[in-house]
Amino acid sequence: QKEVEQDPGPLSVPEGAIVSLNCTYSNSAFQYFMWYRQYSRKGPELLMYTYSSGNKEDGRFTAQVDKSSKYISLFIRDSQPSDSATYLCAMNTGFQKLVFGTGTRLLVSP
Amino acid sequence: DVKVTQSSRYLVKRTGEKVFLECVQDMDHENMFWYRQDPGLGLRLIYFSYDVKMKEKGDIPEGYSVSREKKERFSLILESASTNQTSMYLCASSSDRDRPLFGTLHFGNGTRLTVT
Numbered sequence: 001q002k003e004v005e006q007d008p009g010p011l012s013v014p015e016g017a018i019v020s021l022n023c024t025y026s027n028s029a030f031q032y033f034m035w036y037r038q039y040s041r042k043g044p045e046l047l048m049y050t051y052s053s054g055n056k057e058d059g060r061f062t063a064q065v066d067k068s069s070k071y072i073s074l075f076i077r078d079s080q081p082s083d084s085a086t087y088l089c090a091m092n093t094g095f096q097k098l099v100f101g102t103g104t105r106l107l108v109s110p
Numbered sequence: 111d112v113k114v115t116q117s118s119r120y121l122v123k124r125t126g127e128k129v130f131l132e133c134v135q136d137m138d139h140e141n142m143f144w145y146r147q148d149p150g151l152g153l154r155l156i157y158f159s160y161d162v163k164m165k166e167k168g169d170i171p172e173g174y175s176v177s178r179e180k181k182e183r184f185s186l187i188l189e190s191a192s193t194n195q196t197s198m199y200l201c202a203s204s205s206d207r208d209r210p211l212f213g214t215l216h217f218g219n220g221t222r223l224t225v226t
Contacts (some may be wrong), residue, residue: 008150036215043114043200043217044153088153096141096160096204097168098215102152 003027006089006101015110019076023089023101026070030091030099033065035074036101038086047087048074079108113137114218116201117122122224129188131221133201141204142184143215144168144176146197153200159184191225 006023013019021035032051036044050056053067062075072091076083089101117132135142145168155168157176165176173195177185177215186205188195199222202215 006152041219043202043219044215045217046214049214096143096158097155100145100153102150 001026003099003100004089004091005108007104008102010105010107012073012107012109014077015079015081015108017079019074019079019083019106019108021074021076021087021104021106023028024070025072025091025099027091027093027099028067028070029093033054033063033067033072034090035061035063036088036100038088040085044088070101076106079106081108081110084108114201114203114216116199116218116221118221119219120222120224122226123188123191124226125192127188127191127225129191129223129225130134131186131188131199131201131223133184133186133218134182135184135201135203135216136182137203137205137216138181139203139216140161140181140206142178143202143204144174144184145202146170146184147200147220156186171219193225196225207216 004025016085034049037047048063050063056063062078064073080082086103086105088103090098092098114135125141144156145153159165159178176188198220201218
């Protein structure tokens, strides 16, 4: 079993839809949870991070962590075609080594 | 703005060749990483370095070695390239100033290596 599981998609939605991206994990020692966005032919870039359980909002993006269920989510409101990318969850125990999900490819059509 | 530069965008090498992938960062970051990215497997850590001349194995170090002689440069070496090392290779760096969160990795745009 992988430490971090993520549905690879693709997830196709119309412009303006609310998008929900999710990851599950097995290591209860994970404390920091991140979402990276990767456009085609580019390296991933950090989108958001959260520490422990709870919600964090940044514009149209909300990151949610439920440590009791070992489940994290990223919500995108009013999705735009420019949001089309691969979204990778990542997590660590507070040290340099991150563990990544496989990424979910999101396609937002105009 | 942090810039992580990988020397080649595409590389084609033959089986058995020694291959060098170079990465340079311009933000004086202490930590540097090499990942490979494969469909269905995601990003997997090969090696990382937290200081000059220091290195630690990641999850899949077999068949690879690294070199960090200067703080800004981190090289990945494939001693004898094999077809199963065909992949996208991503270099990243991070700062100890992000402690305790080390999640702010700054990635290069990758080198797509094909071994034939």
